Amino acid sequence: MDSTSPLHKQMLDRALELAHAAAQCDEVPVGAVIYDEDGQIWGEGYNLTITNADPTAHAEIVALREAGKKRGTPNLTGLMLAVSLEPCAMCAQALAWARIKEVRFAATDPKSGGVLQGAAVYTHKTCHHKPFVDHGYLAEESKLLLQTFFKAKR
Protein backbone atom coordinates (compact mmCIF):
# COMPACT_ATOMS: atom_id res chain seq x y z
CA MET A 1 0.00 0.00 0.00
CA ASP A 2 2.21 2.73 -1.40
CA SER A 3 0.26 5.76 -0.22
CA THR A 4 0.62 4.84 3.43
CA SER A 5 3.59 6.85 4.66
CA PRO A 6 5.34 6.09 7.96
CA LEU A 7 3.12 8.68 9.72
CA HIS A 8 -0.11 7.03 8.61
CA LYS A 9 1.25 3.57 9.44
CA GLN A 10 2.20 4.76 12.91
CA MET A 11 -1.34 6.07 13.44
CA LEU A 12 -2.94 2.85 12.15
CA ASP A 13 -0.65 0.94 14.55
CA ARG A 14 -2.00 3.13 17.35
CA ALA A 15 -5.60 2.58 16.17
CA LEU A 16 -5.09 -1.19 16.37
CA GLU A 17 -3.59 -0.79 19.84
CA LEU A 18 -6.77 1.05 20.88
CA ALA A 19 -8.86 -1.73 19.31
CA HIS A 20 -7.08 -4.18 21.63
CA ALA A 21 -7.94 -1.91 24.57
CA ALA A 22 -11.62 -2.07 23.52
CA ALA A 23 -11.53 -5.87 23.57
CA GLN A 24 -10.13 -5.71 27.10
CA CYS A 25 -13.30 -3.79 28.09
CA ASP A 26 -15.47 -6.36 26.30
CA GLU A 27 -16.33 -3.82 23.61
CA VAL A 28 -16.21 -4.57 19.87
CA PRO A 29 -12.49 -4.08 19.10
CA VAL A 30 -12.26 -0.99 16.92
CA GLY A 31 -9.91 1.92 17.60
CA ALA A 32 -9.44 5.33 15.96
CA VAL A 33 -6.98 8.24 16.02
CA ILE A 34 -7.33 11.79 14.70
CA TYR A 35 -4.04 13.52 13.91
CA ASP A 36 -2.37 16.24 11.91
CA GLU A 37 0.50 16.26 9.44
CA ASP A 38 3.03 16.90 12.21
CA GLY A 39 1.96 13.70 13.96
CA GLN A 40 0.13 15.46 16.78
CA ILE A 41 -2.81 13.46 18.05
CA TRP A 42 -6.01 15.51 18.55
CA GLY A 43 -8.41 12.73 19.43
CA GLU A 44 -8.38 9.03 20.17
CA GLY A 45 -11.04 6.52 20.95
CA TYR A 46 -12.36 3.03 20.92
CA ASN A 47 -15.81 1.54 21.01
CA LEU A 48 -17.59 2.45 24.23
CA THR A 49 -21.22 1.80 23.30
CA ILE A 50 -21.90 -0.61 26.16
CA THR A 51 -19.62 1.00 28.75
CA ASN A 52 -21.15 4.45 28.15
CA ALA A 53 -24.68 3.22 27.31
CA ASP A 54 -24.30 5.34 24.18
CA PRO A 55 -25.39 3.88 20.84
CA THR A 56 -23.29 6.50 19.04
CA ALA A 57 -20.01 5.80 20.88
CA HIS A 58 -18.10 4.16 18.05
CA ALA A 59 -14.33 4.67 18.02
CA GLU A 60 -14.50 7.39 15.34
CA ILE A 61 -17.24 9.35 17.14
CA VAL A 62 -15.36 9.23 20.45
CA ALA A 63 -12.23 10.51 18.69
CA LEU A 64 -14.14 13.23 16.80
CA ARG A 65 -15.75 14.54 19.97
CA GLU A 66 -12.39 14.72 21.72
CA ALA A 67 -10.76 16.48 18.77
CA GLY A 68 -13.62 19.00 18.52
CA LYS A 69 -13.29 19.79 22.21
CA LYS A 70 -9.51 20.23 21.93
CA ARG A 71 -9.78 22.44 18.86
CA GLY A 72 -12.76 24.39 20.22
CA THR A 73 -14.69 23.93 16.97
CA PRO A 74 -16.67 21.21 15.15
CA ASN A 75 -14.66 22.05 12.00
CA LEU A 76 -11.61 19.78 11.91
CA THR A 77 -10.38 20.85 8.48
CA GLY A 78 -6.93 19.46 7.71
CA LEU A 79 -7.00 16.67 10.29
CA MET A 80 -6.84 12.98 9.33
CA LEU A 81 -8.30 9.80 10.75
CA ALA A 82 -6.86 6.31 11.11
CA VAL A 83 -9.25 3.54 12.18
CA SER A 84 -8.89 -0.21 12.43
CA LEU A 85 -12.17 -1.00 10.61
CA GLU A 86 -14.06 0.56 7.72
CA PRO A 87 -16.39 3.25 9.15
CA CYS A 88 -20.15 2.57 9.16
CA ALA A 89 -22.56 5.07 7.58
CA MET A 90 -22.90 6.96 10.89
CA CYS A 91 -19.15 7.42 11.28
CA ALA A 92 -18.49 8.08 7.58
CA GLN A 93 -21.00 10.94 7.58
CA ALA A 94 -19.71 12.26 10.93
CA LEU A 95 -16.19 12.45 9.43
CA ALA A 96 -17.62 14.38 6.48
CA TRP A 97 -19.44 16.85 8.76
CA ALA A 98 -16.15 17.40 10.62
CA ARG A 99 -14.36 18.00 7.29
CA ILE A 100 -11.74 15.34 8.01
CA LYS A 101 -9.24 15.49 5.15
CA GLU A 102 -8.15 11.86 4.87
CA VAL A 103 -9.64 8.60 6.16
CA ARG A 104 -7.47 5.49 6.42
CA PHE A 105 -8.78 2.17 7.67
CA ALA A 106 -7.30 -1.28 8.12
CA ALA A 107 -9.95 -3.95 7.46
CA THR A 108 -12.98 -3.54 5.21
CA ASP A 109 -16.40 -4.29 6.75
CA PRO A 110 -18.61 -6.15 4.26
CA LYS A 111 -21.30 -6.60 6.93
CA SER A 112 -21.76 -3.02 8.19
CA GLY A 113 -19.37 -0.74 6.29
CA GLY A 114 -20.59 2.58 4.93
CA VAL A 115 -17.66 3.78 2.82
CA LEU A 116 -16.92 1.08 0.22
CA GLN A 117 -20.30 -0.64 0.40
CA GLY A 118 -23.92 -0.27 1.42
CA ALA A 119 -24.74 3.40 1.96
CA ALA A 120 -21.37 4.36 0.37
CA VAL A 121 -21.77 7.74 2.01
CA TYR A 122 -19.09 9.63 0.06
CA THR A 123 -20.55 8.78 -3.35
CA HIS A 124 -23.71 10.88 -3.02
CA LYS A 125 -24.26 14.55 -3.77
CA THR A 126 -25.96 14.88 -0.35
CA CYS A 127 -22.45 14.50 1.13
CA HIS A 128 -20.74 17.87 0.89
CA HIS A 129 -17.22 16.91 1.92
CA LYS A 130 -15.52 13.82 0.57
CA PRO A 131 -12.33 12.78 2.35
CA PHE A 132 -9.53 11.00 0.53
CA VAL A 133 -9.88 7.30 1.43
CA ASP A 134 -7.19 4.63 1.67
CA HIS A 135 -7.21 1.20 3.29
CA GLY A 136 -5.47 -2.13 3.65
CA TYR A 137 -2.52 -1.67 6.00
CA LEU A 138 -3.02 -3.95 9.06
CA ALA A 139 -6.19 -5.35 7.49
CA GLU A 140 -5.40 -8.96 8.41
CA GLU A 141 -4.41 -8.10 11.97
CA SER A 142 -7.60 -6.09 12.54
CA LYS A 143 -9.80 -8.80 10.99
CA LEU A 144 -8.20 -11.47 13.16
CA LEU A 145 -8.78 -9.41 16.30
CA LEU A 146 -12.46 -8.99 15.42
CA GLN A 147 -12.92 -12.65 14.52
CA THR A 148 -11.31 -13.80 17.76
CA PHE A 149 -13.51 -11.40 19.73
CA PHE A 150 -16.77 -12.56 18.16
CA LYS A 151 -15.79 -16.23 18.32
CA ALA A 152 -15.26 -15.91 22.09
CA LYS A 153 -18.70 -14.25 22.39
CA ARG A 154 -20.56 -17.20 20.84
Added chain:
Amino acid sequence: MDSTSPLHKQMLDRALELAHAAAQCDEVPVGAVIYDEDGQIWGEGYNLTITNADPTAHAEIVALREAGKKRGTPNLTGLMLAVSLEPCAMCAQALAWARIKEVRFAATDPKSGGVLQGAAVYTHKTCHHKPFVDHGYLAEESKLLLQTFFKAKR
Protein backbone atom coordinates in the same frame (compact mmCIF):
# COMPACT_ATOMS: atom_id res chain seq x y z
CA MET B 1 -50.92 12.15 7.20
CA ASP B 2 -53.17 9.41 8.55
CA SER B 3 -50.56 7.41 10.44
CA THR B 4 -49.65 10.35 12.66
CA SER B 5 -51.65 9.81 15.84
CA PRO B 6 -52.10 12.54 18.48
CA LEU B 7 -49.06 11.15 20.39
CA HIS B 8 -46.72 11.45 17.41
CA LYS B 9 -48.10 14.89 16.55
CA GLN B 10 -47.50 16.04 20.10
CA MET B 11 -43.88 14.84 19.90
CA LEU B 12 -43.31 16.51 16.53
CA ASP B 13 -44.74 19.70 18.05
CA ARG B 14 -42.16 19.39 20.82
CA ALA B 15 -39.39 18.70 18.28
CA LEU B 16 -40.24 21.93 16.46
CA GLU B 17 -40.25 23.78 19.79
CA LEU B 18 -36.72 22.47 20.38
CA ALA B 19 -35.74 23.56 16.86
CA HIS B 20 -36.79 27.10 17.81
CA ALA B 21 -34.60 26.83 20.92
CA ALA B 22 -31.65 25.89 18.67
CA ALA B 23 -32.19 29.02 16.57
CA GLN B 24 -32.10 31.10 19.76
CA CYS B 25 -28.59 29.69 20.37
CA ASP B 26 -27.61 30.48 16.77
CA GLU B 27 -27.52 26.77 15.94
CA VAL B 28 -29.16 25.26 12.83
CA PRO B 29 -32.79 24.91 13.98
CA VAL B 30 -33.45 21.18 14.25
CA GLY B 31 -34.97 19.49 17.30
CA ALA B 32 -35.60 15.86 18.24
CA VAL B 33 -37.48 13.85 20.88
CA ILE B 34 -37.21 10.16 21.82
CA TYR B 35 -40.30 8.74 23.49
CA ASP B 36 -42.24 5.59 24.22
CA GLU B 37 -45.83 4.53 23.53
CA ASP B 38 -47.01 5.92 26.87
CA GLY B 39 -45.76 9.36 25.90
CA GLN B 40 -42.79 9.32 28.27
CA ILE B 41 -39.85 11.30 26.92
CA TRP B 42 -36.49 9.52 27.24
CA GLY B 43 -34.29 11.97 25.39
CA GLU B 44 -34.50 15.41 23.83
CA GLY B 45 -32.10 17.55 21.94
CA TYR B 46 -31.35 20.20 19.41
CA ASN B 47 -28.32 21.01 17.32
CA LEU B 48 -25.36 21.90 19.50
CA THR B 49 -22.47 21.43 17.08
CA ILE B 50 -21.04 24.94 17.52
CA THR B 51 -21.96 25.40 21.19
CA ASN B 52 -20.35 22.07 22.14
CA ALA B 53 -17.59 22.14 19.49
CA ASP B 54 -18.85 18.67 18.58
CA PRO B 55 -19.31 17.81 14.89
CA THR B 56 -21.61 14.92 15.88
CA ALA B 57 -23.99 16.95 18.06
CA HIS B 58 -27.03 16.91 15.80
CA ALA B 59 -30.42 16.95 17.52
CA GLU B 60 -30.94 13.19 17.03
CA ILE B 61 -27.51 12.29 18.44
CA VAL B 62 -27.98 14.52 21.49
CA ALA B 63 -31.36 12.87 22.13
CA LEU B 64 -29.98 9.34 21.59
CA ARG B 65 -27.13 9.89 24.03
CA GLU B 66 -29.53 11.17 26.68
CA ALA B 67 -31.93 8.26 26.17
CA GLY B 68 -29.09 5.72 26.32
CA LYS B 69 -27.89 7.24 29.58
CA LYS B 70 -31.39 7.19 31.08
CA ARG B 71 -32.04 3.61 30.02
CA GLY B 72 -28.55 2.43 30.97
CA THR B 73 -28.08 0.69 27.62
CA PRO B 74 -27.30 1.59 24.00
CA ASN B 75 -30.22 -0.63 22.94
CA LEU B 76 -33.33 1.55 22.74
CA THR B 77 -35.64 -1.13 21.32
CA GLY B 78 -39.27 -0.01 21.27
CA LEU B 79 -38.56 3.73 21.53
CA MET B 80 -39.55 6.17 18.80
CA LEU B 81 -38.07 9.39 17.45
CA ALA B 82 -39.69 12.60 16.26
CA VAL B 83 -37.44 15.17 14.56
CA SER B 84 -38.14 18.40 12.72
CA LEU B 85 -35.93 17.58 9.69
CA GLU B 86 -35.09 14.41 7.78
CA PRO B 87 -32.08 12.76 9.47
CA CYS B 88 -28.73 12.85 7.66
CA ALA B 89 -26.81 9.60 7.01
CA MET B 90 -25.00 9.92 10.38
CA CYS B 91 -28.22 10.25 12.34
CA ALA B 92 -30.14 7.69 10.28
CA GLN B 93 -27.49 5.04 10.97
CA ALA B 94 -27.24 6.06 14.64
CA LEU B 95 -31.00 5.49 15.01
CA ALA B 96 -30.58 2.05 13.41
CA TRP B 97 -27.73 1.13 15.79
CA ALA B 98 -29.96 2.17 18.70
CA ARG B 99 -32.80 0.00 17.30
CA ILE B 100 -35.27 2.89 17.32
CA LYS B 101 -38.63 1.46 16.26
CA GLU B 102 -40.19 4.37 14.40
CA VAL B 103 -38.75 7.57 12.92
CA ARG B 104 -41.01 10.51 12.15
CA PHE B 105 -39.76 13.75 10.67
CA ALA B 106 -41.38 17.00 9.59
CA ALA B 107 -39.53 18.45 6.57
CA THR B 108 -37.56 16.44 4.01
CA ASP B 109 -33.94 17.49 3.41
CA PRO B 110 -33.11 17.30 -0.31
CA LYS B 111 -29.68 18.85 0.35
CA SER B 112 -28.33 16.61 3.14
CA GLY B 113 -30.96 13.97 3.95
CA GLY B 114 -29.92 10.36 4.41
CA VAL B 115 -33.27 8.53 4.67
CA LEU B 116 -35.28 9.33 1.53
CA GLN B 117 -32.33 10.40 -0.60
CA GLY B 118 -28.57 10.24 -1.04
CA ALA B 119 -27.17 7.46 1.15
CA ALA B 120 -30.75 6.20 1.80
CA VAL B 121 -29.31 4.36 4.78
CA TYR B 122 -32.27 2.05 5.47
CA THR B 123 -32.34 0.60 1.95
CA HIS B 124 -29.04 -1.33 2.19
CA LYS B 125 -28.36 -4.79 3.54
CA THR B 126 -25.47 -3.31 5.56
CA CYS B 127 -28.17 -1.72 7.76
CA HIS B 128 -29.41 -4.37 10.15
CA HIS B 129 -32.36 -2.56 11.71
CA LYS B 130 -34.81 -0.60 9.59
CA PRO B 131 -37.20 1.66 11.51
CA PHE B 132 -40.68 2.42 10.24
CA VAL B 133 -40.48 5.88 8.65
CA ASP B 134 -43.18 8.52 8.31
CA HIS B 135 -43.01 12.24 7.53
CA GLY B 136 -44.88 15.35 6.54
CA TYR B 137 -46.62 16.71 9.64
CA LEU B 138 -45.27 20.24 10.36
CA ALA B 139 -43.13 20.08 7.21
CA GLU B 140 -43.96 23.63 6.10
CA GLU B 141 -43.40 25.11 9.57
CA SER B 142 -40.02 23.40 9.91
CA LYS B 143 -38.93 24.42 6.41
CA LEU B 144 -39.91 28.04 7.06
CA LEU B 145 -37.92 28.08 10.30
CA LEU B 146 -34.83 26.77 8.50
CA GLN B 147 -35.21 29.16 5.57
CA THR B 148 -35.61 32.17 7.88
CA PHE B 149 -32.52 31.07 9.85
CA PHE B 150 -30.29 30.68 6.81
CA LYS B 151 -31.58 33.87 5.20
CA ALA B 152 -30.60 35.84 8.32
CA LYS B 153 -27.14 34.22 8.19
CA ARG B 154 -26.40 35.50 4.69
